[in-house]
Amino acid sequence: MAGYTLRRVLLIVPVVWGAMTLLFLAFMVRGNPIETLIGERASSATVRAQITQKYGLDQPVLVRYGRYLKNVSHGDLGRSYKQGRSVNDILKQTAPNSLRLAVWAILIEILIGLTAGIISAVRQYSFLDTFVTVSTTMLVAVPVFVLGYLFQYALGVYAFQHNFPAWLRFPTSGIGPNKWYFGFIPSAGEWKYLLLPAVTLASVSTAVVARMTRTTMLEVLRADYMRTAVAKGLTPRRVILKHGLKNAMIPVVTLIGLDLASLIGSAVLTESVFNWPGMGGTVARAAQSLDAPVVLGLTLVLVVAYVVINLLVDLSYAFFDPRIRYGGDAT
Amino acid sequence: MTAPRIPAAGGQSAEVPADVLIRDPQAADSLAPELSQRTEIWRRFRKNKLAVAGLAIIVIEVFAAVLAPVITFIDYKSIAFEGKLAPSAAHWFGTDALGRDVYTRVVYGSRISLQVGLASVTLALVMGLAAGAVAGFYGGKLDGFLMRITDVFLAFPYILAAIVLITVIGRSLWTVIIVLGALGWMPFARLFRGSILQIKELEYIEAARAAGCGDWRIITRHILPNAIQPIIVYATIFVGTAVLSEAALSFLGVGVTEPTPAWGLMIAQGRAYLFTAPGLLFFPGAAIFITVMAFVFMGDGLRDALDPRLR
Numbered sequence: 001m002a003g004y005t006l007r008r009v010l011l012i013v014p015v016v017w018g019a020m021t022l023l024f025l026a027f028m029v030r031g032n033p034i035e036t037l038i039g040e041r042a043s044s045a046t047v048r049a050q051i052t053q054k055y056g057l058d059q060p061v062l063v064r065y066g067r068y069l070k071n072v073s074h075g076d077l078g079r080s081y082k083q084g085r086s087v088n089d090i091l092k093q094t095a096p097n098s099l100r101l102a103v104w105a106i107l108i109e110i111l112i113g114l115t116a117g118i119i120s121a122v123r124q125y126s127f128l129d130t131f132v133t134v135s136t137t138m139l140v141a142v143p144v145f146v147l148g149y150l151f152q153y154a155l156g157v158y159a160f161q162h163n164f165p166a167w168l169r170f171p172t173s174g175i176g177p178n179k180w181y182f183g184f185i186p187s188a189g190e191w192k193y194l195l196l197p198a199v200t201l202a203s204v205s206t207a208v209v210a211r212m213t214r215t216t217m218l219e220v221l222r223a224d225y226m227r228t229a230v231a232k233g234l235t236p237r238r239v240i241l242k243h244g245l246k247n248a249m250i251p252v253v254t255l256i257g258l259d260l261a262s263l264i265g266s267a268v269l270t271e272s273v274f275n276w277p278g279m280g281g282t283v284a285r286a287a288q289s290l291d292a293p294v295v296l297g298l299t300l301v302l303v304v305a306y307v308v309i310n311l312l313v314d315l316s317y318a319f320f321d322p323r324i325r326y327g328g329d330a331t
Numbered sequence: 332m333t334a335p336r337i338p339a340a341g342g343q344s345a346e347v348p349a350d351v352l353i354r355d356p357q358a359a360d361s362l363a364p365e366l367s368q369r370t371e372i373w374r375r376f377r378k379n380k381l382a383v384a385g386l387a388i389i390v391i392e393v394f395a396a397v398l399a400p401v402i403t404f405i406d407y408k409s410i411a412f413e414g415k416l417a418p419s420a421a422h423w424f425g426t427d428a429l430g431r432d433v434y435t436r437v438v439y440g441s442r443i444s445l446q447v448g449l450a451s452v453t454l455a456l457v458m459g460l461a462a463g464a465v466a467g468f469y470g471g472k473l474d475g476f477l478m479r480i481t482d483v484f485l486a487f488p489y490i491l492a493a494i495v496l497i498t499v500i501g502r503s504l505w506t507v508i509i510v511l512g513a514l515g516w517m518p519f520a521r522l523f524r525g526s527i528l529q530i531k532e533l534e535y536i537e538a539a540r541a542a543g544c545g546d547w548r549i550i551t552r553h554i555l556p557n558a559i560q561p562i563i564v565y566a567t568i569f570v571g572t573a574v575l576s577e578a579a580l581s582f583l584g585v586g587v588t589e590p591t592p593a594w595g596l597m598i599a600q601g602r603a604y605l606f607t608a609p610g611l612l613f614f615p616g617a618a619i620f621i622t623v624m625a626f627v628f629m630g631d632g633l634r635d636a637l638d639p640r641l642r
Contacts, residue, residue, distance in 0.1 A: 015483050026499040141623035143575055145582050145598065146616035153609050172605075265490035269579055273602075283491065287498045288584045295498065299491050306488050 005315060012307050019303045023296045024068055077297030082289055087297035090282060095301075097175060098271070098278030100184050102263050104194060105201035110256060113206040117213025117252075121221060122240060132214070136207035144266050148200040148273035155196065170196050173275040197274040201266055205259040212255050216248040223247070257313030264302050375636040382632020388625035396441040403435040407592050417608065424614045427600060433611060436592035437618050443593045444622060447508055447577040448570040454512025456566060459519020464550050466520065467527030474524075481517040489514060490579060497585045504587050507580060511573050518565060526558030560637040564630050571626030578619045594619050 052058050056067065071078065077087035120132040139147075156172035158164075176193035180186060186194045220226065221244060229239045264280070271281030279298050286294035376382055395402060410429055418425040424433035466477040496510045530536065531554065539553050580586035581595030589596070594615035601611030 011479075011482065014479075018483055019487065023495060026495055137627065138620075138624065141571070141575075141627055142620050143578050143582075143595075143598075143616065143623075145579065146612075146619065149598070149602065149605060149609075149612050149616070153605055153613075157606050157609070262488070264488045268490050268494070268583065272583060284494065284583045284585075287494045290498065295495060299495055302488060302491055 008311050008314065012304075012311065015307050016300075016304055020069065020072060020300060021065075023299060024065055072300065077300070078293040080286075080291055080294045082286070082291040083294070087293050090294060091279070091298060091301060094277055094279045094282050094298075096183075097178075097276060098267060098280060100180065101194070101197055101201060101271070101276060101278060102260070102267065103184050104198040105205070105263060106256070106260065108198055108202040109205045109209055109259065112202075113209030114213055114252070116206075116210040118217055118240070118245065120210065120214045121217030124218065129214075132210055136210050139203055139207040142203070144200060144204065144269045145273045147203055148197070148270060151196045151200060152273070172196075175277055197270050197276050200273070201263060201270040204266060205256075205263065208259065209252060209256060212252050213248065216251050217244060220244050220248045254313055254316070257309065257316060260309050260313075264306055372636045376632050379632040379635060381628040382636070385625040385628030385632065388621060389629065392441050392622060392625070393445065395438055396445050399438050399442060403432075403438050405432045405435050407431065407435045407439045408590050418610060425608060425610050427597070427611055428604060433597070433614055436597060437594070437614050439592040440594045440597065440615060440618060441622070443504065443587060443591060444574045444577060444619070446504065447511065448573045448626075450508045451511035451515065451573045452566050452569050454509065455515040455569065456519055456562070458512065459516035460523050460555075460562075462516065463520035463523030464527065464554075467524035468531060468546065468550060468554075477520070478524075481520055484514070484517050487514070490576070493576065493580055494583065494585050497580065502585060502588050504591065507577055507586050511576055515569060515573070519562060522561055522565060523558060526561070527554055530554050530557055564634045564637065567626055567630035567633055571623040571630070574619065574622050574626070 056064060059067075068078075075088070077091065079086050080090060083090065116132045116136075120129040123129055142150075151170075152172040155164075155168060155170040159169040170192050174193060175190075177187065177189045179190055221240075226239060226243060229243045230236075234243075267278060268280035268284050270276065271278045272284050275281065279302065283295055283298045283302075286298070408431065410431060424437060426432055427436070462477050462481070466474040492514055493510050496513075497506050500506045500510070527550075536549060536553055539549055544553070577586060577593070578595030578598070581593045582599045583595075584599060586595055587593045597615040598612050601608070601615070604611050
């Protein structure tokens with residue numbers, strides 16, 4: 001296990017270095033940052049020279065690459081071309097927002113996904129089961145952003161136009177007062193801004209979790225030890241939750257872990273739709289305006305997060321399922 | 332060993348490759364069982380109503396894409412000044428902010444989506460099968476190296492990687508296709524590698540080898556037909572995912588460019604009119620949804636039809 005863990009941790013190094021190099025090369029190929037910096041205004045040669053010097057664009061590529069690697073390894077992600085501040089600042093400002101949204105999305109995913117999956121398995125072929133199966137299949141095919149706009153339209157536009165009760169009307173954009181208790185519990189004015197983006201972000205994963213829970217639960221329900229538990233005279237609730245769910249959880253937990261990583265992708269879309277001031281939306285906007293340092297910096301942070309999460313998930317297999325041993329040291 | 336010669340039409344003799352004479356289930360001389368196998372698959376596929384619906388939708392959409400100029404009545408770039416955003420008899424789905432007919436643009440949008448879906452799956456298939464074949468068939472260091480590369484590729488969050496690559500290469504239809512293909516080949520490689528590892532030790536491969544087949548022939552004629560089923564299923568679902576990704580990229584402003592009528596782009600442009608004309612956004616949205624559903628259903632149906640044991 002130790003050997004396997006070490007190998008996996010070491011694999012992070014080439015992946016992250018590869019990502020950095022690719023990202024750097026990417027924006028080197030892409031031509032002229034001076035144009036990006038100045039925009040469409042007319043500019044004198046002096047101004048151009050100054051900017052060139054300020055951002056070190058007159059240096060050879062290898063020197064810039066070396067300096068970039070050095071800076072990043074010291075935790076300095078550079079300066080935005082467009083926003084006139086450091087990428088670290090942008091990161092500090094946006095990362096907490098992204099994390100809060102992700103945490104709530106995962107909570108929703110677990111709560112709704114598990115419940116739907118369990119009900120669907122226990123009452124197989126009932127109306128509820130059919131409903132869960134059909135709706136989860138459909139949810140996977142709806143683009144995240146279309147779903148976001150559907151919510152916005154139903155609860156943000158239609159609800160206002162047709163005088164729905166106040167609790168059914170939601171703001172469509174932004175993060176609101178941005179006040180949180182203990183870092184992630186939304187304040188009274190905040191939760192309405194949080195709910196729609198969080199549900200949207202959670203949607204695809206919730207569907208996947210529900211289907212996975214249903215499948216594994218159905219398998220577990222047929223197991224002999226379940227019959228034994230019933231025969232012992234345990235209540236159905238206890239049989240299902242204690243004996244069934246615990247064993248059905250193994251693949252689901254790993255799935256939720258992996259989804260953590262894929263949330264990063266959906267977050268780009270969700271944050272764009274709801275103008276949520278997080279990392280994903282910022283990357284998308286920066287990519288459109290060719291603000292290379294921002295895209296480079298934030299993407300790098302996200303890639304590292306993604307790789308680390310994947311590693312933790314892989315290692316957690318062995319923790320949740322004692323039958324799994326890595327590295328061949330088991331007999 | 333000289334291959335047996337049989338006279339072909341026109342009096343010339345054609346060389347028949349020796350391995351055709353080996354009786355393995357996929358060999359060309361057992362034509363009849365293969366036909367019945369196809370019938371059997373089709374019979375199972377037909378039983379799945381959703382899968383048939385998916386296939387029907389895809390067929391209709393392909394026709395719509397090909398016949399777009401016939402079934403629409405207005406040029407997708409033309410602008411109607413007297414138009415209102417709302418749907419009307421002249422503009423079934425209304426017009427967009429520039430006065431362009433949304434129905435026409437949704438129909439033409441299917442061309443973009445299907446092109447991206449089919450072309451990127453082809454690219455991913457070719458890359459994935461090549462990498463998988465080399466890794467699985469030759470093994471050793473090359474295998475380790477190729478599998479590490481797939482690991483590195485899989486370590487990138489998909490959408491982010493696509494955004495970065497497209498920003499770099501520049502926005503165009505072909506960029507989107509290449510990027511989606513280049514980021515999507517890994518599962519094909521893993522699937523094919525897995526199958527090759529299973530199949531290549533079997534006796535009929537040894538027999539083919541003894542009959543003098545080269546590596547290329549063994550991989551393409553003897554292994555691929557027996558490993559193709561999960562690949563077909565995954566490829567079908569991949570097309571749906573590619574349609575979804577293309578829409579997402581266009582929506583984020585890193586996909587195809589104006590005035591191309593791509594569904595994702597139409598949604599991005601319609602977002603400003605959510606209050607006044609939600610149809611601008613929801614008609615193309617529904618088109619994406621229906622297309623992706625169709626491919627997912629068909630993929631599920633194919634899986635059940637190709638391998639009944641999986642049910």
